[in-house]
Amino acid sequence: MRPALDQQVTFLYAENPEECWRFYEEVLELPLVQDQGSVRIYGIDGTRAFVGVCRARAPRASENPRVVGGVVFTLVTQDVEGWHAFLTAKGVALPMAPTYSEAYRITHFFFNDPAGYTIEVQRFERPDWPSLRPAV
Template sequence: MTPPKTRVQKVITFFYYHDLTRAMEFYEQVMGLTLAIDQGWCKIYHIGGAAHVGLVDQARGMQKASAQKPVQLCIRVEDVDAWYDYASVCALDNLSDMFENDALGIRAFVFNDPEGYQIEIQSATREGS
């Protein structure tokens, strides 16, 4: 048996928050994402293409917010240096230095959202990366 051959409409990664309003403000005002679907206690933001991030009030969601965040949201952009300059001005939490990973073919930096989820912004340094 094989999976159905239907077109994927959206890809949504869900993060769980104690303070949904604070998370919404960060993803709208700092990250510049647009609210695509408002389900009340779950807000789904469009990142690009079919990619979305869902912010969930942990009091209502299927999971609970946790101090440990073993997940990272990675966003590939055309100009990582412009994003780094912007992140520096915003003084984002746990902002790393810019780094390159030659094995992966990326130039990137990381920071944390208001409840500690790590976000990586990266650009490819070579074709096919």
């Protein structure tokens, strides 16, 4: 039997983490759950998922999120349009409006954090996606 998993943390690395910390705290308004000095970990609303932003020890190998080692950090919400408006009001550069993808049956948009990571805000438009469960 597989052992249970309790939580999930995605760690992103930035050469200038202070700029990213401000972005995740003040722009995305994610709650800071732990400050470890060179790493800050933020909670994702009401879930058992977290994102940590760490001080990088070297420059990023590639800006392309679709190469080996690349990252697309996706935030799932039912209110994609509301997030687009919220981020626009905060002055975040958003290269696309919320768009429906027939191939993946999602509505989404992308933008970048100060370290250049691709962030996607997405809503699944398919009945086979697991429903939300409250965190325990």
